[in-house]
Amino acid sequence: MTQVDSKPERILITGNNGYIGSVMGPWFKRAGFDVVGLDSNLFQQCSLVPDKDNIPTIEKDLREVTPRDLDGFDAIVHLAALSNDPIGNLREDWTRDINHTGSVRLARCAKQAGVKRFVFSSSCIMYGMSEVAEANEDAPLAPQTEYARSKVTAEAALSELADDSFSPVFCRNGTVYGLSPRMRFDTVLNNLMGMAVSAGRVQVFSDGTPWRPVVHVQDVARSFQTILEAPRADIHDQAFNMGADHLNHQIADLARIVTETVPGCTLEMVPQPGADQRTYKAGFGKFKRTFPAFQFLWTPRDGARELYEAFTRIGLTAADFKDKRFTRLHWLRHLIDSGQVDGQLRWAAMAA
């Protein structure tokens, strides 16, 4: 029997205590959903600003979820992941285990529990160094890192689970920016703004020409809500680049916006051999055609202003900006080196 459309009410968000999740959870709650989180809380000690709301959270590793945990949910928004290219270099198998195998396992459990919609937080990074002028959802995938590969293989495996009772949907985000309780300084605009406010100067270690699609974290939350509420026929087993064409920017352009936002801030371009020259422009026509009423409200200039005000309010220092708590790779390394997590990236105390 084909699934009947009904507005989902009870939502599970995995990774709700991460950078995107700690904005999205409270957003969904305010939007009227009954929201529960699931997170192993790797970054619980990594708050820059207070949480907006408390979301009841199942503290559990994704890799140990059972169908019983997922009973009674209408939809799952799956954010939990190792979300950073360099983490893949730290230990490739972690990224594979969590982002690919863990996601597929979660989706199988969800299907078994009768969850109808599975919204997978994917990434435009899978287009790699795209040769295509603007990579749309049909562009060839050229993942360059273990992280990007894990998103490609997870999408393919999740797609195989799609049937009349289960609708996976793949939300390929650009690089996310904006204020979040669990702030990250390892994404481009957040990084440039943190540097600008804490040091009064911005250094870009490339020639600034690479393109990035960027999207504000609140727009991510709103666009995921649109996916949750969409008629099944519009989203079933579909991939969407999440963003808008006018949100493709060159790094140099983002750096200029930042220096124009922070009074007295200087800009230094320091092209270096081996610099990160990943470049791609994403095409966002499909999302716009499917959801013509939806507007991405934030521009990088608005986001830079929001971050400037937040960082000056809390007096962000150079030490805060460099603090391991706000760079995912550095924090995970700290958890490993201090023995807090084991060789499988599970909390050592819990494993014992």
Ligand SMILES: NC(=O)c1ccc[n+]([C@@H]2O[C@H](COP(=O)([O-])OP(=O)(O)OC[C@H]3O[C@@H](n4cnc5c(N)ncnc54)[C@H](O)[C@@H]3O)[C@@H](O)[C@H]2O)c1
């Ligand atoms: N931030 C971005 O720019 C961006 C861009 C594109 C896609 N994404 C995707 O969006 C999602 C969220 O990204 P983010 O920036 O919030 O990442 P994040 O690192 O801030 O948060 C990830 C959350 O997942 C949790 N988690 C990790 N492994 C887990 C496990 N095994 N079991 C349970 N929980 C686990 C962490 O504790 C953390 O709270 C990820 O899937 C990421 O790949 C993010």
